[in-house]
Every structure is written in C-alpha cells, then in structure tokens.
Amino acid sequence: MVEDVNSNxxxxxxxxxxxxxxxxxxxxxxxxxxxxxxxxxxxxxxxDKGLKVVKIxxxxxxxFSAENQISGVPSVLVYSEGKRVVFDDGSGRKMDKLxxxxxxxxxxxxxxxxxAEAA
Numbered sequence: 001m002v003e004d005v006n007s008n009x010x011x012x013x014x015x016x017x018x019x020x021x022x023x024x025x026x027x028x029x030x031x032x033x034x035x036x037x038x039x040x041x042x043x044x045x046x047x048d049k050g051l052k053v054v055k056i057x058x059x060x061x062x063x064f065s066a067e068n069q070i071s072g073v074p075s076v077l078v079y080s081e082g083k084r085v086v087f088d089d090g091s092g093r094k095m096d097k098l099x100x101x102x103x104x105x106x107x108x109x110x111x112x113x114x115x116a117e118a119a
Contacts, residue, residue, distance in 0.1 A: 004055045007064035014079045018050030018118040022077040024070045032074045038104045080114040
C-alpha cells in the first residue's frame, strides 16, 4: 500500500529503505490518478527487496515542491541508499525525476537496476 506522507517524514523513509520512489502528486491531477495504480503495483512487486513507494501532495507540501523544482505533476523522485538518483528515463536522457506518466516498464527497470546495485 502506497502511503501519503508529508515532507517531514521523507528523510526517515529514505534512510530506512534501499530504494524509495516519491510520487509528487495533486488531488486534482488526472494523470496522477493514472500513475497511482502503476506505482501501487511497483510497490507490491518490489517491497520485499527493499523498495518503498510513497506519495506526497505538492499542494500540501509547497516548500518541498519548490526545493525539488516540481513544476509538473505527476513527478517521481527516486532515491537509492539515501541519495537522490539521476537515471536514464528510458529514452537515453539523464533525468533526476520522471515527469508525467511513463510506461510501467520504465519504473520496473529503474527499480530493478537500483535494487541490484544496492544488493
């Protein structure tokens, strides 16, 4: 189950898990509602391997959104072993967040690669 957290809880969660996907979303955002089930599935598939997926409402956590330059939702931030990750977005570009809804294979591949590195 993907839980909704606030920015004060994030540091602890990032420190306690090998890999963390942070779904920056808004309740009014239609693409966010499409991404939700994809990330739920990702959380269920990899939680036993050390992956945690959480959601953070950008409207309720405006300071966090500004600090992380969240200008579009949904945006997914990825952390591995306590640090923000820059990764391949699936088409060869280096990114520090995924903006919009990507095919579920993109999220799976990123999770698999980072969990293998952290093992």
